[in-house]
Amino acid sequence: MLRAENITRVFPGGLVALQGIDLHIAEGDFLVLLGPSGCGKSTLLRLIAGLDTPQAGALVWQQTPPAPGGIGFVFQDPTLMPWATAAENAALPLRLRGQDTAPASSMLARVGLAGFEGARPAKLSGGMRMRVSIARALAPRPRLLLMDEPFAALDEFTRHRLQSDLRDLARETGCTVVFVTHSIYEAAFLATRVAIMSARPGRIAATHDFATPIADRLDPAYAVRVADLTHALGALHAG
Amino acid sequence: MKHFAPALSFLATLAVWQAAVRLLHVPVYLVPGPAAIVAAFLSDTGGLLRALLATLSVTLVALAVACILGVALACAMAANPWARALIKPWAIILQVTPVVAVAPLIVVWVDNPFAAMVVCAAIVAFFPIFANTAAGLDATPQDLLDLFRLNNATRGQEIRLLRLPAALPYFLAGLRVSGGLALVGAVVAEFVTGAGGVASGLAFRILEAGYRLQIARMFACLALLSAAGLAINAALGALSQAILSRRT
Numbered sequence: 001m002l003r004a005e006n007i008t009r010v011f012p013g014g015l016v017a018l019q020g021i022d023l024h025i026a027e028g029d030f031l032v033l034l035g036p037s038g039c040g041k042s043t044l045l046r047l048i049a050g051l052d053t054p055q056a057g058a059l060v061w062q063q064t065p066p067a068p069g070g071i072g073f074v075f076q077d078p079t080l081m082p083w084a085t086a087a088e089n090a091a092l093p094l095r096l097r098g099q100d101t102a103p104a105s106s107m108l109a110r111v112g113l114a115g116f117e118g119a120r121p122a123k124l125s126g127g128m129r130m131r132v133s134i135a136r137a138l139a140p141r142p143r144l145l146l147m148d149e150p151f152a153a154l155d156e157f158t159r160h161r162l163q164s165d166l167r168d169l170a171r172e173t174g175c176t177v178v179f180v181t182h183s184i185y186e187a188a189f190l191a192t193r194v195a196i197m198s199a200r201p202g203r204i205a206a207t208h209d210f211a212t213p214i215a216d217r218l219d220p221a222y223a224v225r226v227a228d229l230t231h232a233l234g235a236l237h238a239g
Numbered sequence: 240m241k242h243f244a245p246a247l248s249f250l251a252t253l254a255v256w257q258a259a260v261r262l263l264h265v266p267v268y269l270v271p272g273p274a275a276i277v278a279a280f281l282s283d284t285g286g287l288l289r290a291l292l293a294t295l296s297v298t299l300v301a302l303a304v305a306c307i308l309g310v311a312l313a314c315a316m317a318a319n320p321w322a323r324a325l326i327k328p329w330a331i332i333l334q335v336t337p338v339v340a341v342a343p344l345i346v347v348w349v350d351n352p353f354a355a356m357v358v359c360a361a362i363v364a365f366f367p368i369f370a371n372t373a374a375g376l377d378a379t380p381q382d383l384l385d386l387f388r389l390n391n392a393t394r395g396q397e398i399r400l401l402r403l404p405a406a407l408p409y410f411l412a413g414l415r416v417s418g419g420l421a422l423v424g425a426v427v428a429e430f431v432t433g434a435g436g437v438a439s440g441l442a443f444r445i446l447e448a449g450y451r452l453q454i455a456r457m458f459a460c461l462a463l464l465s466a467a468g469l470a471i472n473a474a475l476g477a478l479s480q481a482i483l484s485r486r487t
Contacts, residue, residue: 051385073389079382083404083486096390096400122487 001027001144001176002048007057009043016201017043021057023195023204025144030170030177032191034184034229040202041180042076045146048178049073066144072137072175074147078129080121080136086128087117090135099140107135111165127158134166138173145170147179151186160217163189167213184233188225189214196232205236271455276462279455286444291463293439297353297425298418298471301360305417308361309368310410317376317402318394334366338424342431356428356440363424364417371413375406407486411479418471426464 007021017040025031025048033041046052048059049071072093080089088095091104108117111131121129130150137145147166151159167190170177181187187194191210198205208229214222253273259265260272267275280287312330316323342359349355379402387397429442441460448456 046385049385049389051388071389073386075382075386077382079380079386081383081401081404083407092386092400093390096387096392096396120487 001025001062003060005058005060007054009054019201019203021204027176030190030192032187032194033180033197034187034194035197036199037182039197039199041197042148045148045180049146070143072142072145074133074137074150076149076152078133080129080132082121085118085120086113086132089132090139092136093140104139107139111135126154142175145175145177149180184226184229188222188229198236206232268452268454271458275455276458280459287459287463290441290444294425294441295467297356297360298421301357301424302364302418302421304361305364305368309365310372313369313372313376314398316373318398330369333362338363338427342428346432352432356432359428360421360424364421367413367416371409372406375409376402379405408483415475418475419468422468422471
């Protein structure tokens with residue numbers, strides 16, 4: 001789907017956020033960018049979204065680049081408009097493009113918010129707000145969904161539930177997902193591929209491909225993946 | 240009991256004031272007591288209320304003009320960096336120039352006395368609305384702006400659907416400040432234009448009473464102005480609360 005070729009991003013003041021990033025994102029991938037805070041994961045996500053431009057290197061789309069709205073983005077915070085209802089928030093991308101907003105309602109129902117369409121964000125819990133944010137990103141049926149540590153601020157129970165729902169949604173919609181996290185457990189549960197990034201300046205230190213999906217957290221394969229990723233991060237830290 | 244504290248302290252102040260002027264035999268042309276002020280008001284209730292209405296007309300029209308101009312110019316600044324570079328210095332010049340110094344020029348330039356007073360009051364009321372709205376438009380969360388960019392939103396959609404609703408609480412805070420300032424501006428304008436022969440507002444009544452040493456009448460006018468200021472502040476506060484509570 002997309003290949004990042006030798007991407008370098010230097011911020012004003014000379015801070016090198018990313019250096020020589022080479023990364024391939026295949027159609028249908030659930031790619032997790034895993035790395036310590038400040039390693040440039042979010043910067044890479046913004047570059048892929050087209051919200052920022054690299055100083056060197058290129059992002060090469062293997063087919064045509066997604067049309068506006070073809071990329072969904074879920075931020076670390078739900079980033080909802082506090083004056084708008086859940087339905088209005090979820091329908092925003094469709095409304096901006098003058099499209100029918102009905103898919104937003106069905107996506108809200110799909111993420112478990114049927115009956116909350118008229119609720120404003122202040123009346124929703126943190127987990128529900130994040131569900132609205134996910135529904136908003138998926139309602140236009142994007143080819144690519146970018147998620148920037150969306151569950152970092154949620155409690156453990158809500159996070160587990162949302163991780164399971166997200167994995168199911170990604171399978172149902174066939175959407176390619178790039179998911180940023182610094183949680184090994186999250187990466188091990190969600191990913192079909194994990195790209196481990198080194199500390200600043202961010203580089204892709206290693207990639208791990210996981211062919212079979214994890215059924216649940218009691219699946220022995222999950223523990224093995226956690227161990228593999230912990231080992232890989234430890235080796236990176238030692239190196 | 241706490242809710243009645245302001246009213247109780249107000250009544251206590253009036254009582255102490257009345258007792259002091261009576262016991263100390265303060266002449267009414269120096270400091271009249273509350274009873275004399277009420278008597279002065281009752282002796283020409285119709286005239287003073289008409290004057291209040293005239294001052295309020297200038298205040299409210301000026302506030303509306305300040306709203307339209309303040310929001311429009313703040314939006315122009317948010318939409319275009321060139322507009323920001325052009326508008327901002329003039330807005331600051333307008334803010335730092337005392338309206339008392341400009342008012343005589345406005346009276347010369349604007350034929351209609353009512354319009355001249357509105358211009359003066361609008362100049363005073365303009366800046367809080369403009370500055371607050373501009374700050375609100377600039378304070379729109381970056382992630383939401385990115386979301387609009389990702390969805391190829393037009394500049395108009397960004398302003399209308401995102402920046403303006405995000406700036407609404409800032410605008411309402413500015414409006415509340417400007418409400419009081421519009422009244423101040425109207426009074427200043429009346430002082431200036433009133434000397435030119437427009438004898439309709441409360442400020443002119445204050446000048447007139449001062450010339451005639453009707454100090455109790457002056458105080459009655461002042462009391463009406465204070466009450467009008469309080470009413471404007473309370474009304475705009477209630478409006479803000481009603482609008483903002485509907486958004487949560």
